[in-house]
Amino acid sequence: MTEMTNTFTLDGKEIPFREGETIMAAATAAGVYIPHLCHRPGFKPHGSCKLCTVNIDGRPSAACTHLAAAGMRVESETEALNADRRALTQMLFVEGNHICPSCEKSGNCQLQAVAYHLGMSTPHFTHFYPARDVDASHPDVLLDRNRCILCELCVRASRDVDGKNVFGIGGRGIRSRLIVNAASGRLADTGLAVTDRAVAVCPTGALLRKRDGFSVPIGERRYDRHTISDVTTETEEERPRHD
Amino acid sequence: MPVSLETAADPENLKRVVIEPVSRVEGHGKVTLLLDADDRVRQARLHIVEFRGFEKFIQGRPYWEVPVLVQRLCGICPVSHHLAASKALDIIVGARALTPTAEKMRRLMHMGQILQSHALHFFHLASPDLLFGFEADVAERNIAHLAAVAPEVAKKGVLLRKYGQEIIRHTAGKRIHGTGSVPGGVNKNLSRAERASLLGEIDAIIAWSREAVDIVKRLFAENARLYETFGRFESGRLSLVRADGALDLYDGGLRATDAAGATLFDHADYQRYYELIHEEVKPWSYMKFPFLVERGAEAGWYRVGPLARVVHCDFIPTELAETERRALLDFDGGGALSAPLGYHWARMIEMLHAAEGIRELLLDNDLSGDDLLAGGERQLRGVGIIEAPRGTLIHHYRINEDEQIVSANLIVSTTHNNRAMNEAVCQVARQYFDGRELTEGLLNHIEIAIRAFDPCLSCATHALGKMPLELELRDAAGRRIGGLRRET
Incomplete structure (x- = not known):
């Protein structure tokens, strides 16, 4: 070494x-x-x-x-860098449809935790309220594009770890969106398995294991127990808790 | 028989009095009165002017998200929506029976909800009218004045509510908008330490709840004629009852009776509620008007909520509350049972029942069990009904094969009471207003009648694709000089 x-x-x-x-x-x-x-x-x-x-x-x-x-x-x-980070996070919130109060990823969501960490108390910018699709066709995985921040972690995980190339980014600019590798455009027609790293790696609630829902009580969710600045717990939310 | 006050034959030539907003209720509504040249009331309506769009915007969402999503309908009794949705989704996930731990955790959460909501309504919202007088100075008709002149009463009201909220926090994870109930069960149990901590306060809560019942009982005894006749009307009733006829706020079969007390149906399976209850739309309110199919839209309206339940049940399965129920039934030959103000009495009896029920549940070791979830064969539709603080609450969902909501219907307590509240408003207008000069105190009589039902107007609005709108243009003398009406 x-x-x-x-x-x-x-x-x-x-x-x-x-x-x-x-x-x-x-x-x-x-x-x-x-x-x-x-x-x-x-x-x-x-x-x-x-x-x-x-x-x-x-x-x-x-x-x-x-x-x-x-x-x-x-x-x-620095104050200036954190102000820029806060503004970037606010832009991510208004660009998608991030409804934390009813999102099952709340408390386990990196986007939400970063927002709290940066002291974001309002979205500040005008919401876009884009019309985005939910793909619930897969028997075990839900794809909710409303919550996708185009980080490409699932794209990289599917390609580099799972060896499947299930995900990609299609479109340009504000029309960019997460697409799946199937002629039908449906998640059910890809090779994705619920155990794939691509599902677990999502930092928001865009890719979710179906039916997990609110199975983890308030107080036991990742960011109830750790702050996001505790880097030693970085990948903890990827570990399923209720198998 | 007096003519109906709901719709005047010639509204154009009448003077319009508006009470807006109706105060000390949940949500936003208004009352309009139309008076003729002799100040006689010709039309009285309670309008609900909020818009609730939940049935539409949950379409496409995964079903397991719904119990948390729909409780955002309300910040006062979100637990009711949380539980009614969970019960509907129990059916969808095939959990016909819950584990003992799950069922008791949910029942405890619900009892906490009943306790906090009833305490909030009586002490914070309604008691200033009853304790200081219907026409007392408006500056005195509030909880702050109650705290100033009767600090012990106000303090107990606040602490009763706080205790109910603590029960909710321990069972749902948060005091408001928790996540404890999930399709098929719950996501947590209650530790023995948590139970012991909550049990430490329960005797005081029960004692204070008894005192609250006594307050209303004394008010009725001292003002029997006023309290029995104020806004009084006869109507049918609807509520859940347990299989043995007992009061059960969490589950049971539907019981409906007519105004004379004759049974219309009993122990009906609520999975098929839609064969028994339909809803009518009127162009002047976002709130629909439910009715019993058997009796039709005009005659089939009914009342729900504490007074309907306490009268409807054969008995209350906790000792102190049952004793108080008998006192209510026996009072003045049943004089309180059709009186809107009788709701306050029944509400406090239910609060006492909730306090007793909480003690019973906290002593039950099943609350600390680990078996939290049940399941079975997936279904595509489910109905959940509970008796929320304000009355019968119906949640009905259908999902597709991909587990997304495709349709939803919510009939909330206040909607069931829509016609009943309008009737109470008309009765008070008849009793107090005709020919008199209108004062703030007099107008408060209308609000007192509405408040008796503890309406939650924000929960109750509903339009299903319709956006009725009515605009009126009047000159300085109040004459209508133009208008615009859109019904779809």
Whole structure:
């Protein structure tokens, strides 16, 4: 194993890293949280949600894609960066239909937890209220595009972990949407299995195991027990609790 | 027999008095009175002007989301919608019978709901009228003044509600809009420590509930003529009853009686409620008018809620409440049983029953069991009915093969009481208004009659694709000079 002799500073704290490691990976290994949505440990960086944008020696860049270098001075927890992150999160909320009060992912949802973490108390922007489809055709998985934030975690998981290529992003700009790899366009006609990583990896309630619903009581949900800034629990919500 | 006051023959030439909003009720409504040149009431209507769209916008949602989604209908008794939806979905997931733990957890949640809602209504909303007088200074007819002049009464009211909310928090996960009940059962039990903690306060809750019954009983005894005749009307009744005829607020069969008390149907299976109850739409209200099919739209209306239930049941299965029920039945030869203000008495008896029921349940070890869910063969439709604080609550859902809701029908307690409330408004208008100069205190009489039913107007509005709208243009003298009416 490469010895970690190199360090950079993150908000003044010395963070050791290995050669080729991103700022995000090194920070996570050191137990430091940088807000993010499209990143997940173990997955190829995507750099699309921009929540993890940090200032590296004064220049903004995504922590999940930027490789750490010795002597870097990285700022993350600044008022200005958190204001930008909050605005980005608010835009995600108004761009889709995220109705937390009736969403079964509430309390286990990374988007909701990030919003709370960033102190988002209102959507601020005007809601788009887009008309988006729900695909309930699969016997064990529900695809609710209302809650999709186009992070492509399911696309990457299906392609790189499950080896199935079930998901992709179709359309352009505001019309971008999650599509499935079947001539019929129906989830039921893909090779998706409920046990696929692509289902568990969804940070919102866009992909759900059917009938799980509200089986976990309030008080025992992931973000009832841990704050999102506790990076050691990052992938915990992927573990089924009621099998 | 006086003519109906619901619709005047010649509304164009009448003076219009509007009470808007109706205060100290849940939701938003208004009353309009049309008076002739001699200030005689020619038309009296309770309009519900909110719009509820839940039946439409839950279409396409997965069924397991529904018990949490639909409870957002209301912030006062969300548990009622949570449980009625869960019961309908029990049928859909094939859980004809729940596990003992699940059934008792839900019953406890419901008892907490009855307790908190009844306490809220009586102490916070209705008691200022009854304790300070119907025409008392408007600045005094509120809970703040009650707290100032009778702090012990107000405090007990607040604490009763708080205890009910605590029961809900322990069973549903949150005081308002929890998630405890799920299709086929519940998602948590109650630990022995939680039970012990709640039991620590229950004796005081029962004692205070008895005092609350005594308050209403004393008011009736001291003002028997006023309380018995105020807004009085005769009507049929509808409620659930247990198989043995006992009061059961969580489950049972439907019992309907006519105004004379004759049974129209009894222990009817509510899965087929739609063969017994239909709804009529009127262009001037978003709230529909249900009626018993057997009697038709004009004669088949009825009342629901505490007074209907307490009169309807053969007995209340808790000792103290049953004693109080008998006192209500016996009072002045049954004089309180058709009186709108009798609702307050029955409501407090039910609150006492809920307090006793909570104690009984908290002592039951089944609450701490681990078997939370039942299931069976999937069905495509299900009906759930409970007796909510305000009356019979019907939830009816159909799903498709992909487990999405394709249609829903909700008939809420206040909707069942629509005609009854309108009747009470007309009666009060007849009794108090004709020929008199209208004052704020006099108009409050109308609101007192409505409040007796504890209506939840936000839950009750319903249009099913129709958006009736009525606009009126009047000159400074109140003369109608133009108007626009849209009925679809």
